[in-house]
Amino acid sequence: MLQGKTAVVTGSTSGIGLGIAEALAREGCHVALNSYTDTDEDQAIAARLSADHGIKAHYIQADMGKPGDCMRLVETAAADLGPVQILVNNAGIQHVEKIEAFPPEKWDAIIAINLSSSFHTIRAAVPGLKAAGWGRIINIASTHGLHASPFKSAYVAAKHGLVGLTKTVALELAEFGATCNAICPGYVKTPLVEGQIADQMEAHGLDREAVIRNVMLERQPTKQFAEIDQLAALAVFLCSDAAAQMTGQPVSVDGGWVAL
Ligand code: NAD
Numbered sequence: 001m002l003q004g005k006t007a008v009v010t011g012s013t014s015g016i017g018l019g020i021a022e023a024l025a026r027e028g029c030h031v032a033l034n035s036y037t038d039t040d041e042d043q044a045i046a047a048r049l050s051a052d053h054g055i056k057a058h059y060i061q062a063d064m065g066k067p068g069d070c071m072r073l074v075e076t077a078a079a080d081l082g083p084v085q086i087l088v089n090n091a092g093i094q095h096v097e098k099i100e101a102f103p104p105e106k107w108d109a110i111i112a113i114n115l116s117s118s119f120h121t122i123r124a125a126v127p128g129l130k131a132a133g134w135g136r137i138i139n140i141a142s143t144h145g146l147h148a149s150p151f152k153s154a155y156v157a158a159k160h161g162l163v164g165l166t167k168t169v170a171l172e173l174a175e176f177g178a179t180c181n182a183i184c185p186g187y188v189k190t191p192l193v194e195g196q197i198a199d200q201m202e203a204h205g206l207d208r209e210a211v212i213r214n215v216m217l218e219r220q221p222t223k224q225f226a227e228i229d230q231l232a233a234l235a236v237f238l239c240s241d242a243a244a245q246m247t248g249q250p251v252s253v254d255g256g257w258v259a260l
């Protein structure tokens with residue numbers, strides 16, 4: 001049922017975004033890939049998805065920290081690939097620092113990229129979803145959209161805001177055949193996290209298993225990372241007819257973290 005629909009996935013040259021873009025391509029969606037960079041590698045990812053899945057995949061450079069770029073992403077995707085019916089707001093950055101030392105420019109960047117970009121892309125996409133009478137918006141929030149941790153003020157504020165935005169958009173779209181949900185991952189095994197394991201082993205003088213269990217996954221009851229493929233499968237489900245009555249939900253994939 002997703003065959004031939006156009007999906008935009010922000011921040012999709014690596015990690016969770018790339019996993020979701022690939023899963024949607026596997027379902028037959030045309031996909032607009034995005035990041036703020038403009039490299040041969042970015043274009044190569046689009047070419048690979050297109051060749052592997054027989055769909056149209058375009059890489060569109062756009063900085064999700066800039067409102068005009070957010071709107072241009074949606075407009076260009078629609079012009080290149082057809083009306084945008086699936087929007088996955090995934091681009092995100094992090095900075096960890098105690099609040100009195102937190103650089104104001106990092107606060108602004110995190111709020112812009114992790115929260116405001118979703119407002120701008122949704123604002124640009126909603127008229128098309130309403131006109132089509134069908135749409136799916138998925139915002140990649142975090143357990144930090146529901147729970148706080150110290151030293152992550154901007155990230156926690158942005159992700160809580162994103163969950164609030166998700167609920168509001170869901171209500172506004174409720175009678176238009178379009179849903180808006182948030183996925184709230186706990187710790188996910190991305191290339192970035194994989195790199196952090198080695199750093200933490202050195203910093204704490206612990207072996208890999210101890211770092212994963214006692215440092216990184218201290219608050220994740222299963223003591224296992226969520227996997228990119230699990231998040232991608234959930235995103236595909238949220239796009240399916242089976243999820244038509246799920247809207248305004250923060251859906252956790254966190255090994256039980258929010259049950260604590
Ligand atoms: P990642 O760093 O692997 O990917 C982030 C993507 O966003 C990259 O493609 C990057 O190029 C892109 N990006 C960054 N700044 C951008 C900008 N200004 N404009 C456009 N694109 C930009 O990270 P990830 O771990 O896959 O995270 C993806 C999302 O999932 C983020 O929103 C993150 O907050 C969320 N998340 C991740 C975890 C985790 O454990 N990895 C847990 C919870 C939530």
